[in-house]
Amino acid sequence: MDSWFFGKRIGIIVFIGWWLMFGTIHALVVAHFFQVAYSIAFVEAAITATLYALLSLGLWFWVRLSNIETSKITTLITNHLGAAIVSIGGILSLVNFLLSRIFSGNQQYVEFINTSIPFRVIVGLLVYLLIVLVFYLITYIQNYREQVLREAELQSLIKDAELNWLKLQLNPHFLFNSLNSISSLTTTDPQKAQEMVIRLSELLRYSLKQSPNSRVTLDNELDNCIKYLEIEKIRFGTRLKYSIDADPECLSLQVPSMIIQPLFENAIKHSVAISPEESVVKAEAIKKTSGVEIRISNTLHAQSSMPGSTGVGLANIRRRLSLIYGTSKLLKIDKSNNTFTAILTLPEETL
Amino acid sequence: MRAIVVEDEEPARQLIHSYLTGIDDIQIIGEYADGYSGAIAINRDKPDLVFLDIQLPRIDGFELLELIDCKPQIVFTTAYDQHAIEAFERNATDYLLKPFSRERFLKALDKVREQYQIRAGRQHDSQAPDISSLSDAVPLNRIVIKDSKGIHVVPLDAVSYFEAQGDYVMIYTANGRYMKKQTLKVLENRLNTNTFIRVHRSYIVNTGAIQKIERYEKGSYLALLKGNIRIKISETGYKKLRESLDF
Numbered sequence: 001m002d003s004w005f006f007g008k009r010i011g012i013i014v015f016i017g018w019w020l021m022f023g024t025i026h027a028l029v030v031a032h033f034f035q036v037a038y039s040i041a042f043v044e045a046a047i048t049a050t051l052y053a054l055l056s057l058g059l060w061f062w063v064r065l066s067n068i069e070t071s072k073i074t075t076l077i078t079n080h081l082g083a084a085i086v087s088i089g090g091i092l093s094l095v096n097f098l099l100s101r102i103f104s105g106n107q108q109y110v111e112f113i114n115t116s117i118p119f120r121v122i123v124g125l126l127v128y129l130l131i132v133l134v135f136y137l138i139t140y141i142q143n144y145r146e147q148v149l150r151e152a153e154l155q156s157l158i159k160d161a162e163l164n165w166l167k168l169q170l171n172p173h174f175l176f177n178s179l180n181s182i183s184s185l186t187t188t189d190p191q192k193a194q195e196m197v198i199r200l201s202e203l204l205r206y207s208l209k210q211s212p213n214s215r216v217t218l219d220n221e222l223d224n225c226i227k228y229l230e231i232e233k234i235r236f237g238t239r240l241k242y243s244i245d246a247d248p249e250c251l252s253l254q255v256p257s258m259i260i261q262p263l264f265e266n267a268i269k270h271s272v273a274i275s276p277e278e279s280v281v282k283a284e285a286i287k288k289t290s291g292v293e294i295r296i297s298n299t300l301h302a303q304s305s306m307p308g309s310t311g312v313g314l315a316n317i318r319r320r321l322s323l324i325y326g327t328s329k330l331l332k333i334d335k336s337n338n339t340f341t342a343i344l345t346l347p348e349e350t351l
Numbered sequence: 352m353r354a355i356v357v358e359d360e361e362p363a364r365q366l367i368h369s370y371l372t373g374i375d376d377i378q379i380i381g382e383y384a385d386g387y388s389g390a391i392a393i394n395r396d397k398p399d400l401v402f403l404d405i406q407l408p409r410i411d412g413f414e415l416l417e418l419i420d421c422k423p424q425i426v427f428t429t430a431y432d433q434h435a436i437e438a439f440e441r442n443a444t445d446y447l448l449k450p451f452s453r454e455r456f457l458k459a460l461d462k463v464r465e466q467y468q469i470r471a472g473r474q475h476d477s478q479a480p481d482i483s484s485l486s487d488a489v490p491l492n493r494i495v496i497k498d499s500k501g502i503h504v505v506p507l508d509a510v511s512y513f514e515a516q517g518d519y520v521m522i523y524t525a526n527g528r529y530m531k532k533q534t535l536k537v538l539e540n541r542l543n544t545n546t547f548i549r550v551h552r553s554y555i556v557n558t559g560a561i562q563k564i565e566r567y568e569k570g571s572y573l574a575l576l577k578g579n580i581r582i583k584i585s586e587t588g589y590k591k592l593r594e595s596l597d598f
Contacts, residue, residue, distance in 0.1 A: 172428050235360045236360065
């Protein structure tokens with residue numbers, strides 16, 4: 001990016017054209033207003049313009065490397081003021097030295113050089129100011145363009161994330177097994193099959209309606225979890241027992257949608273799905289001063305102490321928590337006796 | 352034909368039942384809701400056909416196949432297992448993706464009957480489910496073993512090392528050792544190579560169980576494991592350990 005200005009041919013043309021124009025104007029002004037011979041005026045202009053052009057090259061890199069957004073404006077001004085005084089002083093001394101050497105025989109011109117110093121200093125400072133302003137402007141425009149591009153990219157990333165999010169929610173294994181159950185129930189228990197189709201549709205509609213950032217009331221979210229659990233109950237029968245117990249005062253709290261259901265899914269995956277014995281999945285929502293604590297526990301069977309089996313599901317939840325709240329520490333795991341408990345703390349959000 | 356259903360969901364079992372009504376040549380002689388009781392029943396009853404789910408409690412469908420000594424025809428019934436499909440295509444008579452239609456189910460039965468005829472002609476030389484070709488598709492996270500005492504499920508992190516003993520592998524854990532009919536090579540392919548390293552022609556070691564590595568003779572080393580066990584490390588094994596453990 002740093003090379004944008006000089007890297008492109010147009011940048012070089014603009015750069016050279018600008019300093020040619022500056023030199024020409026300089027020569028014309030000196031010749032016209034101060035009655036200096038054109039030949040001398042052009043030599044003076046050439047030397048001055050070349051030195052300023054070199055200075056501007058140095059300034060270009062300084063401007064590109066210093067970040068205008070992070071540095072303090074006062075420091076920036078002080079720095080540039082110092083640099084301007086030093087560089088303009090240096091350039092003018094060099095110009096004066098060179099010109100008095102070249103035209104040492106021309107007494108009148110040497111005198112002019114010395115008397116015009118204040119005028120040259122003012123012009124020099126203005127040139128410096130102009131260079132810096134133009135460079136900052138270019139930098140600003142480029143950054144702005146980059147930002148627009150980045151934002152577009154981010155938007156498409158968010159869209160992708162939303163799609164992935166849907167895939168994540170509709171656990172294919174759950175979906176196809178449920179459909180298989182329905183297929184079976186249509187002959188054995190059509191009433192139940194109908195119930196299950198309706199519950200499954202509601203579940204799908206709920207997850208399609210939500211985006212990764214949307215919020216719902218805890219009441220809504222738990223309601224959705226019950227639908228999910230009821231479907232699992234049809235699949236697993238008496239092996240699955242569940243209970244949900246929530247403090248009435250926290251039901252109206254806003255929580256990220258689809259954040260609790262995966263915890264139930266995880267609890268089922270590590271209890272009912274791996275043991276032929278009865279498993280109990282228990283959920284509690286407890287009001288805390290700063291939000292709500294949700295505890296979801298499941299029976300831990302002997303075989304469920306499988307290595308590395310817990311984690312993938314929970315990792316997804318952690319990633320979402322850190323995207324939403326900026327910390328993944330809101331989800332804690334407690335393994336004790338024969339119970340596995342996921343403890344989710346959701347802060348109360350001011351809307 | 353005598354069939355066993357191993358399927359943990361009641362509605363799914365009922366579906367197979369309802370699809371089988373009116374079909375006289377296949378009788379369901381048992382239904383089991385988990386892989387463990389399924390494996391025991393298959394070994395006891397020696398059915399001709401097994402309808403087998405993959406995701407099952409206690410022992411999954413693939414593990415069950417490792418535990419049975421008879422060679423029934425296998426029809427897998429599974430909801431979603433893209434990676435496994437390819438693998439079991441070669442090992443099963445058919446596989447049914449849930450939910451499946453009656454037509455699809457009857458087609459599977461036709462294949463079963465066809466196989467049954469072929470097998471009857473060949474008598475004892477029946478086609479065995481070939482487990483070894485599953486090796487690449489299904490990574491291992493525990494090992495199932497059947498011996499005279501019953502079926503054992505050993506989580507991999509409980510294993511300190513494996514020792515080759517001909518066509519068998521001896522599995523050493525803190526609680527004892529188990530013998531399984533499998534070569535060390537086949538086993539090695541299915542293990543996570545970050546944790547389990549083939550340190551010697553005869554040994555695969557769990558890096559988590561290593562406490563110390565000492566020099567033994569020129570070009571060979573010894574690994575000291577928990578429980579004061581020493582196993583030999585070859586020169587290449589030592590190199591692999593160095594790479595993995597970064598020392």
